[in-house]
Amino acid sequence: MTLNYDPADGLRFWQALEKLPGYPAGEHAPIPIMRFESDLLFELPAILRLAGADPAQPCLVVMDHTPMQRLSRPLKPQILQVLNRAGWHAQAVYAEPDATGQVHTDMPHIEAVKAHLQPGAAVLAVGSGTICDIAKHAAFLFDREHGGRLPFVVFQTANSVSAFTSNMAPTFIDGVKRTLPSRYPDALACDLETLAGAPYEMTSAGVGDLLAAFVSMADWYLAHQLGMDPTYSELAQRLMGPLDEIFLQTAPAIRSRSAQGMAVLAKLIALGGLAMSLSHATAPMSGYEHVMSHTLDLLAESAGMPLAMHGTQVALTSLLGADVYEHFLAEFEPAQVKIDACYPDADAMQAVIRSTFLEVDPSGKAGDECWADYRQKLANWHAQRPAFEAFLHDWPRHKAALTALSRPRHRLLEILDATAAPTTFAGLQPSFNAEQVRFAFLNAPLLRKRLTLGDLLIFMKWDRSRLWRSVWAG
Ligand SMILES: [Zn+2]
Incomplete structure (x- = not known):
């Protein structure tokens, strides 16, 4: 099954989108780099550079304390190692769990991450939806207060939610979930071995989040x-394509966590986030x-x-x-x-x-x-x-x-x-x-x-x- 629009196609993808009815005028390739590949972990230094990060400046790696595995080895230490060996100054910034034992996207978490940001630094979010939303919105608020734009890269660790390519941040305000305007990442990195290593419940949750489309x-x-x-506008429908047919065809590959299954699901999730962002809602x-x-x-x-x-x-x-x-x-x-x-x-x-x-x-x-x-x-x-x-x-x-x-x-x-x-x-x-x-x-x-x-x-x-x-x- 080929997608109507493949976000791995780089500029060609964006050029095709610009021709769709409802595409926002003046919005040129808002996420210029989106990659869905095997062993992409080792390309992170290159991706950061392409995203505009300066290796001489700190690279703040936002994550939580959840241990993650990639090919049976701990993921997070590997990421820091890959960056530091390539000469980057990677510094871990941890989002701490609240009283429920979970990390939620709320203003205290966002402010805590923002307190670590500094002009010139790059921000790398390593996590699933919540961590990426917290890092994204912290970078957005920092940009707004200080002017300029911090290079912001998302290293997606699970195919769990259609949040990674969104320029909005769902945030708890007085206990109620609200969607705040935020910013796009400059790059999205989907390392297929990392996605396959995520707990399967997270992967099936990613399918579930997209099923919303048949109601929404x-x-x-x-x-x-x-x-x-x-x-x-018709933009979102055209972008997503015949989602039910794609899912039924790809289900065996998703269940077996094959590289192809992980890539197709990651791309659909990316398209879902873009469908929202490009529709400004x-x-x-x-x-x-x-x-x-x-x-x-x-x-x-x-x-x-x-x-x-x-x-x-x-x-x-x-x-x-x-x-x-x-x-x-x-x-x-x-x-x-x-x-x-x-x-x-x-x-x-x-x-x-x-x-x-x-x-x-x-x-x-x-x-x-x-x-x-x-x-x-x-x-x-x-x-x-x-x-x-x-x-x-x-x-x-x-x-x-x-x-x-x-x-x-x-x-x-x-x-x-x-x-x-x-x-x-x-x-x-x-x-x-x-x-x-x-x-x-x-x-x-x-x-x-x-x-x-x-x-x-x-x-x-x-x-x-x-x-x-x-x-x-x-
Ligand atoms: Zn959702």
Whole structure:
């Protein structure tokens, strides 16, 4: 299976992208170096130079304390050795775990890394999504405060999440996950032996994070048609190609962790990050399924529990989201919509959000953070009533478009089975019970300002309790 667009193609890749509808004007090869190769570890000194780093200056290697293996040898000491032998001044900068025993992307972690940065230094992130996001955002904030731009290279240690090529940083603010504008890396290095050495759960999580597309692309289209999201374009779909077919063909290679399997998955993950960044929004890869996952994170975070692997959790919420689309596409009757009843007033919704999130965070902070975002969506929904009326009028066309963008639950299950990924919330670490998942299913739309199918169902007073029972039963 060849990809429509291969990020290993260097400038040719970027030239092909620039011709796509929706490609941002004036954005020239934002990540000029992306390599997916065997033994790329030993090319790191050359990649740093190409990224603009100066060997005479310190090279800050941002990582956590998790031991990692590459061909049965410890990875992190090898990286420092490769750099120092080539004459670089590599200095390890460690992100420390918090009370849950995990490192999370939050401002204290970002500030702690930023305190080590200095003008002229290069930043090399060695890790999976969280470490790369922390290093990226620390470099971004440093750049903004000091002017200039630190050379920033990502050495991706797992195919776990579509974050490595993104210019945004998902960050916990008052316990709620928010996407902050950040920067691109100058280079992405995918050493195939390192990726194959990552725990397999991380690899299957990377597949899971991308399955979001079968819900989120439909949500994005929906929000656009309802007048709620002007960023929509075909760019993301064209970039990703026929993702379900690619996954089913590549599943055996991913499961066996062959070099080819690792390279294809790493490239898809890179494309997923670019799909978001080039669309100036996470929307193409983050819809109802991601807000459900963020709500589960909020429940875990407020209970002081460690977070489950992001992509594994997203795969499961994507199953729910895909199921919701199936129901909606099969059952929706525009003639039955009572339009006047679809516009709840702000005071009523604020009260709902307050009381809902008080259960999770008695301080009220999480509820306030959610309302601050939600109120914008609600005001916009009121203002865009003509778009909703037009949408109802033109339903057959939109139904066809949404059907083409989404996939039935069984198709996603087929991919999860083929890649030996968990298919139930009981299989997550830590797991969630039905009550917790139900909370996320019903309340996720209250979490943020982006409209998804979950919002539309609330506004239309769809019987969501009945829908939940059906979706939970599978
Ligand atoms: Zn994600």
